[in-house]
Amino acid sequence: MKRTLLCSLIVFCLGCGVSFGQDAKFSALYIINFAKYVGWPSAGSGDFVITVLGDDPAFTQLQSMSAESKIGDQAIVVNKSMNLDKIEKCNILFISQDKSNVLASAQAKFASSNVLIVTNKDGLGQQGAGINLVTIGGKLTFEINVESLKKCGLTAKPALFKLGKTI
Amino acid sequence: MRLFFKTLLCLSIMTVATVVSAYAAADSTKKIDINTLTRDDVAKMSNKDLVNLPFEDLMALADKLGVSVDDLLNMKVSVSSKKALSTREAPGIITVVTEEEIVNSGARDLVDVLRMVPGFEFGYDTQGATGIGVRGIWAEEGKVLLLVDGQEMNELEYSCMPIGNRFDVSQIKRIEILRGPGSCIYGGFAEASVINIITKKSDDINGAGANITYGQMQSAFGLANGTVEVGKFFKGGDFSVKAFGSTANRGDRDYTDPNTGYVYTMDNAGLTDALKNTDLMRLNAVNVNAGGSLNNLSGRFIYDFYQTDMADLSADGTAGLIYPVKFKTYLGEARYDLPVSDKLTITPKINYKGVSAWQTDAPSMIYDEFASRYTGNVLANYDYSDNLNVLGGFEGYLDDAAQKTSSYDTFPNGKKTIAYNNISAFGQGVFKTTYINFIVGGRVDKNNQFGWAFSPRLGVTGLLDKFHYKAIFSQAFRAPGIENIRVAKLGFGVDIKPERTTDFEGEMGYQLSNNMFITANVFDISIKDPIVYFIDTGASGGEGYKNFSHTGSSGFEVEYKTKFNWGYSSLNYSFSDPGLLNRNDVSLYEVPGRSDVMLAFPQHKVSLNFNYYLGKLSINPSGTFLSKRFTYGTDADGNAAFLQEPSLFLVNLYLRYNDLFVKGLALGAGVYDILNQQYNFIQPYQGVGSWPGPSRELVVRLTYALKM
Numbered sequence: 001m002k003r004t005l006l007c008s009l010i011v012f013c014l015g016c017g018v019s020f021g022q023d024a025k026f027s028a029l030y031i032i033n034f035a036k037y038v039g040w041p042s043a044g045s046g047d048f049v050i051t052v053l054g055d056d057p058a059f060t061q062l063q064s065m066s067a068e069s070k071i072g073d074q075a076i077v078v079n080k081s082m083n084l085d086k087i088e089k090c091n092i093l094f095i096s097q098d099k100s101n102v103l104a105s106a107q108a109k110f111a112s113s114n115v116l117i118v119t120n121k122d123g124l125g126q127q128g129a130g131i132n133l134v135t136i137g138g139k140l141t142f143e144i145n146v147e148s149l150k151k152c153g154l155t156a157k158p159a160l161f162k163l164g165k166t167i
Numbered sequence: 168m169r170l171f172f173k174t175l176l177c178l179s180i181m182t183v184a185t186v187v188s189a190y191a192a193a194d195s196t197k198k199i200d201i202n203t204l205t206r207d208d209v210a211k212m213s214n215k216d217l218v219n220l221p222f223e224d225l226m227a228l229a230d231k232l233g234v235s236v237d238d239l240l241n242m243k244v245s246v247s248s249k250k251a252l253s254t255r256e257a258p259g260i261i262t263v264v265t266e267e268e269i270v271n272s273g274a275r276d277l278v279d280v281l282r283m284v285p286g287f288e289f290g291y292d293t294q295g296a297t298g299i300g301v302r303g304i305w306a307e308e309g310k311v312l313l314l315v316d317g318q319e320m321n322e323l324e325y326s327c328m329p330i331g332n333r334f335d336v337s338q339i340k341r342i343e344i345l346r347g348p349g350s351c352i353y354g355g356f357a358e359a360s361v362i363n364i365i366t367k368k369s370d371d372i373n374g375a376g377a378n379i380t381y382g383q384m385q386s387a388f389g390l391a392n393g394t395v396e397v398g399k400f401f402k403g404g405d406f407s408v409k410a411f412g413s414t415a416n417r418g419d420r421d422y423t424d425p426n427t428g429y430v431y432t433m434d435n436a437g438l439t440d441a442l443k444n445t446d447l448m449r450l451n452a453v454n455v456n457a458g459g460s461l462n463n464l465s466g467r468f469i470y471d472f473y474q475t476d477m478a479d480l481s482a483d484g485t486a487g488l489i490y491p492v493k494f495k496t497y498l499g500e501a502r503y504d505l506p507v508s509d510k511l512t513i514t515p516k517i518n519y520k521g522v523s524a525w526q527t528d529a530p531s532m533i534y535d536e537f538a539s540r541y542t543g544n545v546l547a548n549y550d551y552s553d554n555l556n557v558l559g560g561f562e563g564y565l566d567d568a569a570q571k572t573s574s575y576d577t578f579p580n581g582k583k584t585i586a587y588n589n590i591s592a593f594g595q596g597v598f599k600t601t602y603i604n605f606i607v608g609g610r611v612d613k614n615n616q617f618g619w620a621f622s623p624r625l626g627v628t629g630l631l632d633k634f635h636y637k638a639i640f641s642q643a644f645r646a647p648g649i650e651n652i653r654v655a656k657l658g659f660g661v662d663i664k665p666e667r668t669t670d671f672e673g674e675m676g677y678q679l680s681n682n683m684f685i686t687a688n689v690f691d692i693s694i695k696d697p698i699v700y701f702i703d704t705g706a707s708g709g710e711g712y713k714n715f716s717h718t719g720s721s722g723f724e725v726e727y728k729t730k731f732n733w734g735y736s737s738l739n740y741s742f743s744d745p746g747l748l749n750r751n752d753v754s755l756y757e758v759p760g761r762s763d764v765m766l767a768f769p770q771h772k773v774s775l776n777f778n779y780y781l782g783k784l785s786i787n788p789s790g791t792f793l794s795k796r797f798t799y800g801t802d803a804d805g806n807a808a809f810l811q812e813p814s815l816f817l818v819n820l821y822l823r824y825n826d827l828f829v830k831g832l833a834l835g836a837g838v839y840d841i842l843n844q845q846y847n848f849i850q851p852y853q854g855v856g857s858w859p860g861p862s863r864e865l866v867v868r869l870t871y872a873l874k875m
Contacts, residue, residue, distance in 0.1 A: 028251065038447070057243075073371065080553075098243070102400070105404075123370075139229065
């Protein structure tokens with residue numbers, strides 16, 4: 001009886017997957033697609049690094065997706081940091097909501113480093129994030145700050161402007 | 168024969184494996200037609216399927232999926248562990264109230280917000296102050312810790328936390344509520360619950376904002392308040408300043424003092440100017456909260472002023488005056504986040520708290536004392552990996568009280584000043600695996616007055632697809648306040664001990680769909696040596712504190728939440744019963760003949776908060792059902808008696824229109840207690856009975872936020 005119960009428990013556990021949030025999943029998918037729709041001056045060598053600053057459930061999703069996709073020929077590496085000062089090199093910096101107040105510092109730090117800064121809070125597109133994830137009318141979409149992209153030496157493919165809102 | 172069966176078994180396994188792998192291969196090459204997918208199909212798609220879809224298809228799928236409860240389920244909270252964990256994994260029974268819920272509900276003050284929380288209700292303390300009860304237990308005095316941006320708001324004399332028109336709810340970004348003990352992290356004020364209010368930061372305000380509110384009850388004005396706030400971030404730092412001023416009435420009905428029989432009428436008939444009931448109901452508040460950071464250094468300053476009024480009558484209740492009772496709190500913090508490595512952060516911080524609480528010139532309760540707490544704290548947080556986090560630290564504080572005026576000449580040391588000190592060490596480990604997380608921690612306190620206190624916690628939590636579970640064992644304590652110690656010692660020669668709590672909690676939750684989830688939890692709280700206020704019925708007639716034998720409560724709570732494109736809803740039910748496991752023997756809390764309920768608190772509570780968006784308009788009905796409560800008062804013949812307050816349906820409706828004329832301008836209007844059920848704040852121990860709360864109240868609020 002005990003063995004049956006144990007086996008049932010194992011089967012039940014194996015049959016279950018860890019629940020991932022849909023919101024976090026699609027945020028992560030958008031971020032990976034930003035990488036595909038942005039022109040990177042120094043693309044092609046080494047890994048493509050996405051760093052998540054702060055605690056955000058999108059980090060786990062990005063990690064899970066990184067093995068399933070590439071940016072051109074570059075493998076995706078996902079890092080996480082709790083402190084802006086400790087981030088050295090990345091291609092995309094995703095700033096979680098709880099770290100949004102370091103946006104200006106991040107802009108200054110990566111001003112000429114071809115780093116795309118992605119945020120996830122209302123109003124931060126206007127404040128200089130390259131791309132800002134927003135939910136409008138219950139739909140996840142994004143704002144593109146063209147000036148910020150230019151300052152970072154990045155360009156966006158025309159298809160991206162059709163999908164997001166330019167500010 | 169045996170060989171035959173073995174061969175047959177192997178062949179069968181191979182066949183099944185081949186068929187499954189062929190099916191899987193065929194499935195993976197199958198082209199996905201996004202137009203035919205249902206929401207459930209989208210939710211079931213794997214990352215591999217999704218990550219290689221064209222971006223426009225992904226956005227179409229995201230639209231199809233729409234709003235879900237995920238942001239609620241995956242919201243990171245730190246109230247129960249300091250380490251940010253999702254609400255489903257955190258070691259505690261947790262409620263998060265968001266800015267959206269607060270703003271849309273039209274909540275007038277913290278009482279309205281916390282009434283949405285399972286297990287929370289309110290009672291009347293003394294001298295015009297109202298406080299919180301948790302799971303049927305009176306928690307106002309030293310059992311519930313209220314943090315505002317990490318600052319302890321409890322006063323130092325009695326450890327109380329009066330609320331009611333005290334804090335501006337429009338400044339709140341989020342409230343994380345730990346509905347159980349938190350002493351293993353926070354120490355001696357967090358025995359029953361922790362309320363962690365996080366106000367808007369610089370990036371939330373990102374400019375300036377203002378807010379004015381007016382409320383009108385049936386017989387008196389309800390409240391009038393205003394807020395201004397500014398906040399901005401810049402290279403290397405940020406700042407925010409929020410200021411709030413308010414005046415309000417707790418209630419608008421007549422009040423009869425059960426001790427003197429004196430009746431305060433709202434039309435003030437028969438009262439002298441000095442004894443107006445309209446003054447007796449008054450609550451005034453001023454709050455300034457300023458914070459900022461520069462690189463890794465951050466600081467905060469909070470000034471909080473709160474005033475209630477009390478009557479001071481002659482013994483026959485025919486003469487006297489109404490006196491203000493004032494609470495002034497000054498809080499300051501400086502902290503430095505030292506990133507030793509990307510995995511290790513060490514945060515030293517120093518805090519100052521200066522409090523003058525319950526200050527009054529009322530002759531019978533004259534009191535003026537100033538207490539300070541100087542705290543030093545070092546926290547080390549080490550993220551070894553995503554699955555293993557260890558944190559630990561040390562804290563030491565010095566309490567220093569100076570008496571100006573009191574009914575006692577001195578402190579127990581025979582002087583007009585006294586000091587206590589406390590040192591503590593705490594640690595916690597979080598080990599996460601795929602299906603089970605272990606959280607083990609504890610805190611040791613050594614106080615020069617009351618000695619040692621140990622607060623361990625063992626938690627097991629886990630996620631299994633849409634299902635989650637928690638099992639938590641914890642012990643907590645309530646540190647006696649400066650006045651608890653003095654009144655016990657000088658009043659009756661008692662050396663007061665800290666009260667100690669043992670708490671078992673379990674929770675299960677299930678995500679019913681993308682848009683709804685349900686949680687249910689059970690709890691058992693056993694408090695040993697509870698510190699209880701009493702009035703000597705003997706010759707002395709004096710007041711005192713002493714440790715009774717035990718008290719506590721058991722019960723369960725159920726919470727159901729939904730979130731859709733059109734809005735959201737929250738429905739919860741709470742049940743508590745001190746008699747279920749025979750937890751209470753404090754006679755002053757008892758209702759004679761009813762072991763299943765304690766004074767002032769309902770055994771059953773149901774709360775509903777509903778929201779519907781219609782373009783820029785949000786429609787928000789909400790309501791609370793409270794089962795019958797019991798109060799100590801006077802019967803028709805004027806004799807002291809236990810009275811039953813009927814069940815209540817508090818029904819509210821609030822409408823809010825966003826971006827009225829210009830972006831950022833919002834107008835809200837609503838009615839609280841539509842059915843005019845006339846809630847009373849009941850004293851949870853035998854004393855002054857029921858105090859009138861608000862009647863039906865019309866509320867209008869204008870808000871403007873300017874982003875710069």
